[in-house]
Amino acid sequence: MSSEWLAGWPGVRHHEPLARHSQYGVGGPADAFLRVDDLAVLPELVARCTATGTALTILGAGSNALILDGGIRGLAVRSASKETQVADGQATLAAGTMMPRAALDLAHQGVAGMEWGIGVPGSCGASIWGNAGAFGGDVAGTLTACEVIAPDGTTRWxxxxxxxxxxxxxxxxxxxAGHVVMRGAFAVSHQDPAAVRARTDAVQAERKRTQPYGVRSLGSTFKNPDGDFAGRLIEEAGLKGRRQGGAQISPKHANFILNIDHASAVDVLTLVDIVRDEVASRFGVVLEREIVLLGEELAEPAAAGRVR
Ligand SMILES: Cc1cc2nc3c(=O)[nH]c(=O)nc-3n(C[C@H](O)[C@H](O)[C@H](O)COP(=O)(O)OP(=O)(O)OC[C@H]3O[C@@H](n4cnc5c(N)ncnc54)[C@H](O)[C@@H]3O)c2cc1C
Structure with a gap:
């Protein structure tokens, strides 16, 4: 791998702690880190990484990805381009646009269809990547098309x-895999702004009622198993409020793991293991992780043997 070219790329920071670039506030250093506000830069960057064999990791807001304590090798790019345009029955969002911001802005303009986005505190690009959804709406049901960058740097819708x-x-x-989302186009329609705002308000109120709010989390730690809720199983297993280092299973919603006091990724992963083991042994249900792991763990014997 040759990544000397990164030294001359404007804005690249070396050995950058990623905790400060994640909403969750957890994560070791990236070999190289770049915040990209201008979407036009991304295709060339992707092509250059591929051509030089430089590992590339795209970071969103860090509301779903747990960056491990050993950090990220190669280049980590925070895609932060923000833009929302409405035309011809579609709202087109740049990858870095935050879904709640877009939902609110569109509601104020009387643009309906994206109200659910207020419940997803992450970026548009990552939300497409993971088919995010909340309170009855999701990417799959509203996205019409998206613009992507292939590993060779070419773009297409x-x-x-x-x-x-x-x-x-x-x-x-x-x-x-390896494609980067640049933009998403979502189907929308024009309605009375007050009616659209009432729906975003309802989603927001429901979110505040049911989820930990104003604290650091990664949303749902596990996917819901068929016909059940991960949160219910974890609560039934008596794990609400369980602490490990600086991480805690939310006392409000058992499927959320909070960073309450400078948690490490290992703290979080230890709780993930405890939950998975306890729920499997009590109910015979193997929970599947919803949060995404990025980077690598610190080399330490205590971390060996875990199943992720
Ligand atoms: C309080 C709270 C509530 C939540 N509620 C919900 C909910 O109701 N429904 C739901 O679906 N999610 C929910 N989440 C999870 C999270 O907000 C979503 O998964 C969101 O889409 C993640 O966006 P992000 O920008 O934070 O992505 P990150 O966590 O930064 O990244 C997630 C993944 O996306 C990849 N990625 C990022 N940008 C791009 C790109 N442009 N192209 C390709 N890949 C990319 C990253 O490499 C990573 O693998 C919640 C999170 C929190 C903290």
Missing amino acids: IESSQCAFAYRDSAFKHDL
């Missing part, structure tokens, strides 16, 4: 039907 969306899943985790 692909239809939503080509994205293989499923429950918190998409082709970007499988056949299209």
